[in-house]
Amino acid sequence: MTDKRRLLPGLDAPAILREAGKLLDRRVEQPSRRAFLRRGLTLGGLAMLSGCSLSDDESVEKALSAVSRFNDRVQGWIFDPAKLAPTYPESMITRPFPFNAFYGIDEVPQVDEASFRLEVTGLVADKRRWRLDELRAMAQVDQVTRHICVEGWSAIGKWGGVPFADFLKRVGADLSAKYVGFKCADDYYTSIDMPTALHPQTILALTYDGRTLPPEYGFPMKLRMPTKLGYKNPKHIQAIFVTNTYPGGYWEDQGYNWFGGS
Amino acid sequence: MMAPPALDQGPAAPQPAIHPRWLRVTHWLNALAVVIMAMSGWRIYNAAPFFDFTFPNGITLGGWLGGALQWHFAGMWLLVANGLIYLALNAASGRLWRKFLPVSPGGVVRDLLAALRGRLSHADPRRYNQVQRVAYLFVMVDIAVLVLSGLVLWKSVQFGLLRDLMGGYEAARRVHFFAMALLAAFVAVHLAMVALVPRSLLTMIRGK
Numbered sequence: 001m002t003d004k005r006r007l008l009p010g011l012d013a014p015a016i017l018r019e020a021g022k023l024l025d026r027r028v029e030q031p032s033r034r035a036f037l038r039r040g041l042t043l044g045g046l047a048m049l050s051g052c053s054l055s056d057d058e059s060v061e062k063a064l065s066a067v068s069r070f071n072d073r074v075q076g077w078i079f080d081p082a083k084l085a086p087t088y089p090e091s092m093i094t095r096p097f098p099f100n101a102f103y104g105i106d107e108v109p110q111v112d113e114a115s116f117r118l119e120v121t122g123l124v125a126d127k128r129r130w131r132l133d134e135l136r137a138m139a140q141v142d143q144v145t146r147h148i149c150v151e152g153w154s155a156i157g158k159w160g161g162v163p164f165a166d167f168l169k170r171v172g173a174d175l176s177a178k179y180v181g182f183k184c185a186d187d188y189y190t191s192i193d194m195p196t197a198l199h200p201q202t203i204l205a206l207t208y209d210g211r212t213l214p215p216e217y218g219f220p221m222k223l224r225m226p227t228k229l230g231y232k233n234p235k236h237i238q239a240i241f242v243t244n245t246y247p248g249g250y251w252e253d254q255g256y257n258w259f260g261g262s
Numbered sequence: 263m264m265a266p267p268a269l270d271q272g273p274a275a276p277q278p279a280i281h282p283r284w285l286r287v288t289h290w291l292n293a294l295a296v297v298i299m300a301m302s303g304w305r306i307y308n309a310a311p312f313f314d315f316t317f318p319n320g321i322t323l324g325g326w327l328g329g330a331l332q333w334h335f336a337g338m339w340l341l342v343a344n345g346l347i348y349l350a351l352n353a354a355s356g357r358l359w360r361k362f363l364p365v366s367p368g369g370v371v372r373d374l375l376a377a378l379r380g381r382l383s384h385a386d387p388r389r390y391n392q393v394q395r396v397a398y399l400f401v402m403v404d405i406a407v408l409v410l411s412g413l414v415l416w417k418s419v420q421f422g423l424l425r426d427l428m429g430g431y432e433a434a435r436r437v438h439f440f441a442m443a444l445l446a447a448f449v450a451v452h453l454a455m456v457a458l459v460p461r462s463l464l465t466m467i468r469g470k
Contacts, residue, residue, distance in 0.1 A: 064329075067336040078420055085419045146431060148418065151309035151327065154431055227419050255328035257335065262419035 068257050075259040081195050085226035085262070088144045093209065094155035097147075099216045100230060101186070102250070108215045109185040109236050116220055122181070122241035125172025132220050135206060138162045138170070142210075143201060145226035147233070150256060159224040160207035165198045173242045181247035182223060185236035190249035192225070192232060193259065201226050204237075228261030279469035280387050285357075286466055288348040292405075295344060296445065298323060298337035299408075303442060305330035312435065335416075342409055349402070365395040384459055401448050404441050411438040 099105050117129035142160030168175065175198065181191040196202060205224040206213055213219045218235025225233055231251045241247075252258045281289075302324050304317035309327045324330030352358040369392035376382045382391055390398065414425045414434040428434040456463050 064332040064336055067339070068332055071335055075417075078417060080420060083419050083422065086422070086425075146418075148431065149310065150331070152306065152312075152415075152435060153310040251328070255332055257331065262417045 065255070068255075071257060072259045075261075076193060076195070079193075079195055079227075081199055085145050085201055088146070088156050090144055090158060092156050093144060093158055097157045097208075097217070098153075098155055100149065101235070102188070103186070105216055107186075110215055111185050111220050111236060111238075113220060116238075118221070118237065119183075119239035120171050120241070121239065122243045123174035123177045124242050126170075132206070135162055135167075135204065135221070138166065140206075141203060142207065143203070143226070145201065145224075147226070147230055149230040150251075150260070158209045159203060159205040159222070160210070161203045161205040161221065161224070163200065164202040164204050164223065165200070167204050168197060168242075177242045178244045179242070179247055181241045181243060182234040182237050183239040183241075184234050185238050188234055188236070188250050189247070190232055190234050190252065191247035191258075192223075192228065196225060196227060196261065199225065199227055225261065231256060232260045280465045281469050282355075283469065284351050285348075286469060288344055288351070289466055291340060291344040292348065295337050295341035296405075296449070298333055299341055300442060300446060302330040302333035302337065306334060307439065312439075338409075338412065341405070345405060345409070361390055362395045362399050365392055365399065370396050384461075387462065387465055397448065397451070401445065404444050404448070408438060408441045408445065411441060 101108070113132055116132055118132075118135070119129055121127055139162070140160055141163055142158060144156060144158045146154050146156050148154045168180070173180075175194065177194055179191045180194060180197045181189070183189050202223070202225045205218070205222045206220070208214060208217045213222060218237075221237050222235045223233055223237060231249070249256075249258065252260070301322050305319070305322035305324045306327065308316040308319070308322065322330065324333045349358075373382060373392040377391070377393060410424060411428055411434045413421050414428050414431065415438060418425050418431045418434070425431060425434060428437050
């Protein structure tokens, strides 16, 4: 990322508008019409839109949130659980795979495996807590997929673990519930729709690139979904719950789209 | 092609609008949608720029990445719905063929040269010269490319075929960016032309 700032050639809007304004003044004699045309040249209040005034307006914010919730529903309809994300050969893995979190790499939580227990609550039949080796004892899969960040960049990585659908069935989750929520050791939290939770490529990842998931990539476990943007893929998961009450999320509560994926 | 003689505009014969109302409405809604999409899109680009520059935050919309994304994913409905209505009415009324065809490379070059020499007639605003025709047809295609590449970025798994046609997710980002840059270039030229022929702005507002 860079801080260099330069306009695209041909995009110097203020200069264009100034120039156009001068031309208009020469050609249009009547002052009222001139003023009218000049106002028209602000591109429908381009300046107004760019300022914070409009975005900070509470009613605008509410309207945008309402559209975002509408988009959640639309995305739920578009989602086809049979559509698979592309997979890649291991030679295409991005090395080193970028670390990304809402804090620096030196603040990554260190979870102690010996005392760790995964909590499973909500609409599930079996609420017992899980040790890591019990999860490792279940059938494992791995896949090389593209991780897409909400910022736009992407990177290819290899995650392995338990298909999340297997896990949900094993704990007797209500598979008709709306949401699966996650609470993490770094105080991150997020939630996903049940159809995505049951997608064949959604895995409770315990490994990265064939080795135990390192702390920076989410030890002890991360929910890996190639159909969702990065912020929907929680790391350092400590608790999983199934619910019909909208649980939101760390970034979602600040304005990121809740569905957040493909 | 020579411009036809100017029509006799007697006060007794009221002229039909040069631009029908539906065209003016869809034009201005499209302009609003394009401004929203471009300015919020620049903010989104700034979050992970793939060239050695970012857009000044002062000309972006949304205040931060999350706000820009909200604007972008709201503006898209206006852009697409309005664009489909425009295309449907344009096709159904026959205006698409009447106004934008025929267009030929030779005709475009001829009209472009005439325009550069300041010899292009604007006597009949009902008729688009060949440079206008090719520019307006181009911008229709360009916005379609923006929408399709945007669909890939939004739903890369669900629109797998489209993703592969674009050359994959990362290539689709570049397609989306360059289509934006071409649209911005079109807008710059379009505004310059409006400034040179201010009457065209009035006809797009009042219809005549």
